[in-house]
Amino acid sequence: MNNSILNIAFIGNYLPRQCGIATFTTSLCESVAAAHPGLSCFAVPITDIPEGYVYPDRVRFEIEEKNLESYRRAADFLNSNNPDIVCLQHEYGIFGGDDGIFILSLIRKLRMPIVTTLHTILQRPSARQRRILTEIAERSSFVVVMTEKAVDLISTVYNVPLSRIRLIPHGIPEMPFIDPSFYKGQYELTEKTVLLTFGLLSPNKGIEQVIRALPEIIKVKPETVYIVLGATHPGLIRHEGEAYRLSLQQLAAELHVEKHVLFRNRFVSPEELKEFLVMADIYITPYLYEEQITSGTLAYSFGIGNAIISTPYWHAAELLADGRGILVPFRSPEAIAEAVIRLASNDAERNTMRKNAFLAGREMTWPVTARKYVELFQEARMTRHSVTGQNQAALPLGGLFSEEEQNELPKLKLDHIKRLTDDTGMIQHAVYTVPNHNEGYCSDDNARALILMVLLSSQAEKVDPEIDRLAGIYLGLLQYAWEEASGRFRNFLNFDRSWRAEIASEDSHGRVVWALGTCLGKYANPGFQGAAAQLFEKALPVVSQFSSPRAWAFTIIAIHEYLQRFSGDRLVDGIREELSSRLFALYKRNADPQWPWFESYLTYDNAKLSHALILSGHDTENREMLDAGLGSLKWLMETQTSPRGHFRPVGSDRVYKKGEEMPLFDQQPLEANSAVSACLEAYRITGDFYWHKEAQRAFRWYLGGNDLSLFVFDALSGGCHDGLHVDRLNQNEGAESTLAFHIALSEMKEADKSILLEDPAPSQINKLSTRIGGEV
CATH class of the missing domain: 3.40.50.2000 (Glycogen Phosphorylase B;)
Structure with missing residues (x-):
């Protein structure tokens, strides 16, 4: 991800309103826009008269000073437009309510970082004034003051940490030195x-x-x-x-x-x-x-x-x-x-x-001041996660579920999956929660969707026609994706049902094979099994020619599922042995005590490599292979643990190379799903409750147990946000992310059901992953 600032919203009075805050806000906004032409700047002023003002085009939304609901609407507007930073100008007298308390209803709803400029800091505030300014400071990544005296007051009277205070003098016009x-x-x-x-x-x-x-x-x-x-x-x-x-x-x-x-x-x-x-x-x-x-x-x-x-x-x-x-x-x-x-x-x-x-x-001219603010905006965006974590570390589930549900896994909600699915297949991307038809479909996501339907069907007490209907759509798209001439699956399908020209990746092919193997191993519908069997038989042999370790891993997992039902298939068993040997050899070639991993870098879907080795080591009774899979997974989970103890997946901003600093963003829902699946597999094989606890920790990432203490799962839509940026959620809810969450959820539910059936010791029952509150 490019972490540069692209869009800034300024909240404060604005010219032609006649006051010092209006002059300041206008000068700052216009100076930032002039000094950085690539930035998009807009203003959200507070209007104090019924007839309003003839604002310039820079003004996008007006807040009625004395109308509380107007502040809430402004927050919705800002969240909808999703600026990278909100720059708030604070002065008690410009906002509605006693001591301008209405502004709190706005900033409490904002999802992006806030940088607040404090124009008044009282040495002897009233209790309400102190509370207002303290909350504004707590919800701001940084507060800007203009004098050393202000630094002293805000740190001593209001207890704002010095690390969150920045001194930037009041801007001034740029003028030559002229004789009076x-x-x-x-x-x-x-x-x-x-x-x-x-x-x-x-x-x-x-x-x-x-x-x-x-x-x-x-x-x-x-x-x-x-x-x-x-x-x-x-x-x-x-x-x-x-x-x-x-x-x-x-x-x-x-x-x-x-x-x-x-x-x-x-x-x-x-x-x-x-x-x-x-x-x-x-x-x-x-x-x-x-x-x-x-x-x-x-x-x-x-x-x-x-x-x-x-x-x-x-x-x-x-x-x-x-x-x-x-x-x-x-x-x-x-x-x-x-x-x-x-x-x-x-x-x-x-x-x-x-x-x-x-x-x-x-050093006070507006161009200099604008540069200092933009540098601070960049710093605020890059450090938002730590600030949010300090402020909201104890916000696991409040407000999204009932009191009873706060201690349980979320209920299954397929609304967004159905929204993304038409009679062709699952559309791969969304704009917020609306399907983005321009991006069409991909075999990858329809393979994941088929896996989810198989999991849900296997967990259901009776046949669910809706699950069968959706599974048929996804399997039908995978059939359409098969290209006989090349012996490979195509991946990207336009909305008009024409295939894009590019060759599908080995990983995409392997993921479809994984879905087919899972369908054959677990789905009770004989018609679907027959269709999946035809594709599986055609698609499996070519994987032996692949060089991608993840394609090998997906296929190994597919074969494991397949052999649960067809354990006598020697051809398939032979392919598993070949791919597992390659994956194990890759591990031994690259691993060392400080970096026990398959490659000299971490990229995406990392836990699938360990997952595959654990399965093959167990299924083939190869203890050395099993230990390598478990050891690599343990190292990966430790590597993906934040100082506060929550799951922190490797970011997709860049490749994490051995010896370099780990990228923290964008964090992808796929990584949490991959970790949950691998850890639950390790738990089923070893019986060691450590692995169940690690799966629980990875799953909490979706529910606020992350760097920003924000829900990645959207309980309202049933979808999942496309990632965790350095300062906020990605507001789009595409297929990969939504499916990752639901697959992880279904696997967690199945694991908890198995634990209860096994009648574990009371100490283990207390640790069940259905009890997910309190540790975020």
Whole structure:
């Protein structure tokens, strides 16, 4: 699998909504999309007004802020579109419910990794605020903060591990270092000393402190102009109208500085904002409270290269340290006046401060920030399994089965198998749970489907016409797959029933032989036995010419089943002896104490090699061969065990070569099925309950006993997901995966029935695989 990020969803306010979160989310999303043209980026904003906003095409889904059901629908939308990463912007005030608690109903349903940017971190949160932020952090692969102070708060107050915290400064526009006079002419401010504060107006911004400082400033610098740039916060407008702005204008009039204060009452575009920032000789953030962990306006002015005066709220105290700005006490117009006069009178100090800020800001530009986020998204996707495991290690079966069923194997449900089956055969692939007719059929899957029907028929107390009907369809396709001229089975059949030109693999041929042998050995339907016998007799001899160890193994298992009913067939017995000798010789040629295996690598369906050797060693009373089969299987199961003790099959992302690191993803349902079958065979032959326990552990992989603690089996559809990615399930439920699960399930049920009939000791009964809870 290619683990690169292809699709990202951004949740947060979005322009043209007027707020700092909207500006940030829009800038981040657009910067990521611009810096990485191969990425698909879309936004899911929170809308706070009934009429909504005229969003750009980047916006795919709107969440109604105060509508809880809208958050759930958004989760369904995201799961349906299946982005690789969700990037969530969190601020308590932008989501519905008390303290924005509605957002939890969304993220609890998401199946993909989440990276959350925290815009507010309270030092003294309420119990509910702490719970909300703690859960968001737990459900996120990583949380992003913008200051060192934020790192300290989120780790100490909310107990988020430092390994899951990333510091990425607030992004800023990319601009050259320009002299303030460059834009002053077009605003008729050429001879003025320009002070600037921008952002949505609200009382906590402290604008009145600068206005109160102006009389003293004007005495020394009468050409000073203070620009207050930005509309009043929309939330404030809804509740109080323009009362705050009017109070500022009245204050300026009372102090006789109204001609020196210019109010620009609008939400300016990014391009216009750059002009104002460049034009400012001094930028001021006179905020009234310390507990401001992030200020986008401060970050923008800093990165553009402004000389800055600020009160020492958290973000400013950190960003303006070491001579990068001047910090003044809260609510001190006198200190503001002194600092402004100092900088306005000292060009060298002011320009040095500007240059220091500009240079430090080069690591904060949006292209740099976008690159850091994409790198983090990649890391989140690659490490999702371990995070999910920490958070959900105790989620074996909850919610999918009744309380009684939680302690039992799932009930047989053939709905999805029937959905994938038409009158030709089983369609090999699905888009989610819908058959994908474009991919047609394959002999491989119809062979597996026939094996399942044979197993189910042999376990049934009476003849089931539906099982016979399905078995007839699958066997009929295998008959159609036989090509007399080549003496081989074809594999890929188009939906229009025409065969594709490529030659079928030896493994595909061997798998069909396995199905035919199983049908002959176990199926009670004489008509099916007769049809299978004709094909088996034609198809078996050519396997002796094959070089594939897995084709040998499938055929050995087929012959074992066949000889259960026709033990006197010396020709077939001879072919088994020949293939078993080859497989055993392969093992002895490649095995060593650290790598007791048939090949110098592991690929797919690995346990079938051990399975075949165990059967042949037992059936031919060759103890050395049997021990080699058991030893190789034991090593394989140990190799496929995670540090937490659950089954972790070799991933199909690449071949696992001896001496290299084991690939962990994509994990395939076929491997769990193969392990279950081999371990149950080892248990039947040896009577050692260790093997039954190993089969139980491998089967739990389908039911949450895996790296992501997620159900691979879909209890709703009766299907099985096509694999376990590094960060999520493959949402498609194709034939191979669904059949792998059902074959494993039927074999587990049969094994448990046999154990009960054998009347095991009480200690063994307690370990029966029907008790599958509690160890995941």
